[in-house]
Amino acid sequence: MAIKEAHIVLARCPQCNRHLYGIRVEKQPDHWALTWAFPIDESKAKSEGYDETVLNGTFHPSPNYNGCPFCGTKTFLHCPRCSKITCYHGESYATCAWCGLSGETKAQNNMSLKGGSM
Ligand SMILES: [Zn+2]
Ligand SMILES: [Zn+2]
Known part of the structure; x- marks a missing residue:
């Protein structure tokens, strides 16, 4: 089995004091699969360079994805x-x-936040 390309991306939870967490994503042929989410502190995220990760494409939770460590959401x-x-x-x-930035949201799968000034 080939080693999958994987990265850590960062997210914040607005329901838990905007706490930072990391999400492990694995490259799939047509999308990025979210495989694991874990709490991480700001200085660690920075020293590991996670805040500089840039990935393009579509993101989908894998069947085993555990969701946000604070609120449990997978979207x-x-x-x-x-x-x-x-x-x-x-x-x-x-x-x-x-x-x-705040605004009306579009459909859930669209994963975009539409701002008033955009
Ligand atoms: Zn959350
Ligand atoms: Zn923003």
């Missing part, structure tokens, strides 16, 4: 301004936990 908003991800619970209006 995200992807912010068009800072390109970071925030836990999402189906709200029709949401705020990016990284940069504070």
